[in-house]
Amino acid sequence: MSDIKYLPGKEPHPSEHRLIFKNIDRAGWDTSIDTYIADGGYEQLKKAFTMEPSAITNEVKASGLRGRGGAGFPTGVKWGFIPPNNTKPVYLICNCDESEPGTFKDRYIVHQDPHQLIEGMVISAFAVGAKTAFIYMREEFPEAALTIERAIEEARAKNLVGKDILGSGFDLEIWVHRGAAAYICGEETGLIESLEGKRPYPRIKPPYFPAALGLYMAPTIVNNVESLCHVKHIIEMGGSEYAKLGVERNTGTRILCVSGDVKNPGYYEVQVGKITMGELLNDICGGPKDGRKFKAVIPGGSSSKILRCEEVFKIGKGDDAKDLTFWDIPMDFDTLAACGTMAGSGGVIVLDDSRKMSWVLNNINHFYAHESCGQCTPCREGNGWMKKISDRIVNGLAAPEDIQTLEDVAYQIDGKTICAFGEASSWPVEAIISKFRDELTAETSEDNQRLSKEQLQREAYLTK
Amino acid sequence: MSQDILENSVASQPSPGDKNFKPFEASTEIETLADERIAHYPVSKLSAVLPLLHIVQHHFGFISKESITWVAEKLEIEKIKVLSVVTFYPAFRQSAPGKFHYRVCRTLSCAMAGSHELMDNICEITNIDRTKLSHHHPIVVSPCGNYSVEFAECLASCGSAPACLVNDDFHDNVGPEKAQALIDQYSV
Numbered sequence: 334m335s336d337i338k339y340l341p342g343k344e345p346h347p348s349e350h351r352l353i354f355k356n357i358d359r360a361g362w363d364t365s366i367d368t369y370i371a372d373g374g375y376e377q378l379k380k381a382f383t384m385e386p387s388a389i390t391n392e393v394k395a396s397g398l399r400g401r402g403g404a405g406f407p408t409g410v411k412w413g414f415i416p417p418n419n420t421k422p423v424y425l426i427c428n429c430d431e432s433e434p435g436t437f438k439d440r441y442i443v444h445q446d447p448h449q450l451i452e453g454m455v456i457s458a459f460a461v462g463a464k465t466a467f468i469y470m471r472e473e474f475p476e477a478a479l480t481i482e483r484a485i486e487e488a489r490a491k492n493l494v495g496k497d498i499l500g501s502g503f504d505l506e507i508w509v510h511r512g513a514a515a516y517i518c519g520e521e522t523g524l525i526e527s528l529e530g531k532r533p534y535p536r537i538k539p540p541y542f543p544a545a546l547g548l549y550m551a552p553t554i555v556n557n558v559e560s561l562c563h564v565k566h567i568i569e570m571g572g573s574e575y576a577k578l579g580v581e582r583n584t585g586t587r588i589l590c591v592s593g594d595v596k597n598p599g600y601y602e603v604q605v606g607k608i609t610m611g612e613l614l615n616d617i618c619g620g621p622k623d624g625r626k627f628k629a630v631i632p633g634g635s636s637s638k639i640l641r642c643e644e645v646f647k648i649g650k651g652d653d654a655k656d657l658t659f660w661d662i663p664m665d666f667d668t669l670a671a672c673g674t675m676a677g678s679g680g681v682i683v684l685d686d687s688r689k690m691s692w693v694l695n696n697i698n699h700f701y702a703h704e705s706c707g708q709c710t711p712c713r714e715g716n717g718w719m720k721k722i723s724d725r726i727v728n729g730l731a732a733p734e735d736i737q738t739l740e741d742v743a744y745q746i747d748g749k750t751i752c753a754f755g756e757a758s759s760w761p762v763e764a765i766i767s768k769f770r771d772e773l774t775a776e777t778s779e780d781n782q783r784l785s786k787e788q789l790q791r792e793a794y795l796t797k
Numbered sequence: 798m799s800q801d802i803l804e805n806s807v808a809s810q811p812s813p814g815d816k817n818f819k820p821f822e823a824s825t826e827i828e829t830l831a832d833e834r835i836a837h838y839p840v841s842k843l844s845a846v847l848p849l850l851h852i853v854q855h856h857f858g859f860i861s862k863e864s865i866t867w868v869a870e871k872l873e874i875e876k877i878k879v880l881s882v883v884t885f886y887p888a889f890r891q892s893a894p895g896k897f898h899y900r901v902c903r904t905l906s907c908a909m910a911g912s913h914e915l916m917d918n919i920c921e922i923t924n925i926d927r928t929k930l931s932h933h934h935p936i937v938v939s940p941c942g943n944y945s946v947e948f949a950e951c952l953a954s955c956g957s958a959p960a961c962l963v964n965d966d967f968h969d970n971v972g973p974e975k976a977q978a979l980i981d982q983y984s985v
Contacts (some may be wrong), residue, residue: 434904434951472851472888473900473952475965508837510844511851513886516950530843530878532885549840592906592955599956635905635951680955682906696905700950703932706885 435680633677
């Protein structure tokens, strides 16, 4: 790895471990298959064809790889959900709808290193028995759609995609399917509905787990771009060797995407759990902007619950119980969950003391109100309502009880919807109110109470 | 009566951007491109509705009434199924944008970096009435028809905010002060 040079100004930070992002910003690199093969590309595919498909799945299970799209569900376990006596065709879908606010990693893979994804997909399709694969590409990546299609054709010309790949007897077609700017298509069942040509209204799970009833109601594996790339590296080093990276139950590397009020925002690939929040924000990202102090961080994309920088978390149980300060939180899945938030998609949004939380909340509420598919009444109506309340707060037209109403509405959505968008849209409201209630209330005024003249008359005795 | 409602829903509104695009025509080229895409979905032709709409919008700028009819006939589905998809997805527009369509990200990290000010500046330079942008009118076209603006949601480039798309070109690190340069880059 030491002979790899990166473009000036884009060298990885010393704390990084470039596995998936090895070729991002690499000097002398391009997206052609010749460059990829000269660098050892598609050797892992050849190795995979010497293995039984079930052995590949076992390596992925042994690696402990957890989905990198946001849910962090063990990938090998998901692959194992395909019904054992299945006779329907199996589909593999690469979820390239990267739209979680704060996340920017799949973009670089599909624009700069398409063959890594294709190799990962062919290996994965072979493992799960899929003969047709789709890459669901968000509409706002038009160049990537062309780049990937060009790469697929290059691979086809070298018998790496298509019929009887490398004489293995395995056939696989990969098609790019462009979306049309809807965040809900990142939800795996919404994506499937969209691929079927309909409005992307998600399906309820159970029973519509894609591995059982997915695309065209056939077994379908939906994986994130980054997750599929990890599969290639798992084949290269073996599952147990891969599991040595990162920490227990939180293995491998992940790409952290830091944005907002830091000196050096950007993408950083690190071993899961080996970097703390303090190391990430202060060492890797250069600390806050001049004259500013860190205030709060949204650690896993806008759907994750916000953390205050001065918080101390009580984690663990019994003898393992301990206090953990914000700065000491390791960037893994389990600890962040224990702190009441989630690692999600790795989108770390940093807020300093110049930011008003009401403005932040309002910006997020507008996003979710816009992106709600409208299928479930609590989400459709609730998100619109929450947006109107936070609009009022930001414009100085809110009354103190509006904060309580906003919180109540959020809890009426949370857990009461067909898909996790309900949680995604309500958690930011719940967390920001819970942790910044006083700051929000200070922006409200009793003068804004909206009571009718009659009601004011009726209640006048209360203030006598 | 319901036929009128359907006709009103598929109809496109006139726009200053109309001059930028040829009227929809199902030429041999369009039919060939469509057939290529339909072949990717042997199980269900309905799956090809998004790819066909992308072909239409790429060549003709927006989804017209005639193109909705063509897509429906090509895929042997009812027009309402095409309309259902056109009206749901933000990427599809039923009236003409400007020759250069600016989509500025409005979501948190870009907003923190000044994307709303960038939008203000773009609108001022191109003589677009910023106040007309709303939930029901997400795209506003300049009176001259050469420019149009729209807010996009997170474009997945938060570390190099603000981000925007001009037609199919991606731009990042576009601070509000770069609005003029961004306009000048695209000569009419």
